[in-house]
Amino acid sequence: MTPTDLLDHAQALNRRGERYAMVTVVRITPPTSAYVGAQAIVTADGSLTGSVGGGCARDVVVAAALEAIQSGIARLVLISNAASGAVPAGVERHPMRCASDGEIELFIQPHTPAPLLLVLGNTPAAAQARVFAEQCGFRLTDSAAGAQAEQIAIALVATQGEDDETALQAALASPARQVLLIASRRKAQGLREAMRRRGVSEQRLAAIEAPAGPDIGAHSPAHIALAAVAGAVACWTRAAAVAPAAAPLPPSYVNPVCGIEVDPAQARHVVTYGGEQFYFCCDGCRLQFEQDPGKYFAIQAGHAMAAAAA
Structure with a gap:
């Protein structure tokens, strides 16, 4: 999708009076598939149009954008797995949804069309x-x-x-x-x-x-x-x-490799093992699972038991 296509999409949402958030990548630290200036639009139903990185960042971006749509407040979001490092005031930090060393910082601007x-x-x-x-x-x-x-x-x-x-x-x-x-x-x-x-x-x-x-x-x-x-x-x-809340996030699933929640409907890879389906946010997690599926099968069984006991 070109920048012009994305702007046309925003104008169509404005004409229909729909709420949405414009997401813009403002800083990156490689490795990452995102680039500075990349943009996407997230609508109140959780749909994402455009691109601000791979599957590792998508769920975090959608969740943060829905919160911005609901509150009407713009936000800066840093997606990173770095164990240390100061985060500037006003920047929200979220873990990367896969085992990546890259970082993505985004500006999320909600749009609520006038009545x-x-x-x-x-x-x-x-x-x-x-x-x-x-x-x-x-x-x-x-x-x-x-x-x-x-x-x-x-x-x-x-x-x-x-x-x-x-x-x-x-x-x-x-x-x-x-x-x-x-x-x-x-x-x-x-x-x-x-x-x-x-x-x-x-x-x-x-x-x-x-x-x-x-x-x-x-x-x-x-x-x-x-x-x-x-x-x-x-x-x-x-x-x-008293504006209505944004649509709730879809049900999530814990990736047994990196321990991050993944939306099954948006998973990058789905692997069947032992009669069950496993959902992965990136190539790295899938490959690691396939090297020792029994290990992660047991980890996932532990997640299921913990969820049932909660």
Whole structure:
């Protein structure tokens, strides 16, 4: 995969509103198949696209990237089997998943695409709200239908007398967690009654916030829009505080040669011996196993007994 392909992949994830982490190799100590500047993308389901080294580093990279996606915090990660040596402040140290003397240091940058804001209306306040929302980092749409509809996180109804009921019903039919309605309390109550007559549930009506956003004494279209977008930002930050955790890591298996956990689905080699399968992270571990399989068969049996007793 070329750098351009990887950037295209990142843009596609951004358009779909998916969380991911960009992983970049910033330093190496040979021997290693990684190189400075190598990059990969890890998505929230644990998939890795690109390359930042061989199978010895893959599981560590995926695990660290998933933690970064979950926390939203960038991190520096050092993968090394060196027994000594100072690790700079702020760098996390992880063991290499095979018996390699090389080192890889990586920068992991999580990306959480901004929520999609639905803005309905052709009024001056709606136009100004789109400007403010874009400056605040929102992704924007003006339709509750189409390919992006399922990504709508927040809706703003700024019709102000122009097909209010139709627009509000469309906003409530979307997956928006909050529907900001630019209207007075009296008018909003009338629109709620209209939505009840149209069969909208009380649970869904609870998503309506009207007037939209905090009370700043707004009267001009710009000030009304500013308050509404402030309400959208508040909804965004509340949702970010309780964002869902990244997908859990897949089940692991302890490599009997180096003692490192290996994801069976991502194992570089699989060897069958004594009716059981053994999974290896690199060529070296497989070759060492094949030189004395009985020894490692016994080691693996010990791992299984310890896991059963735990």
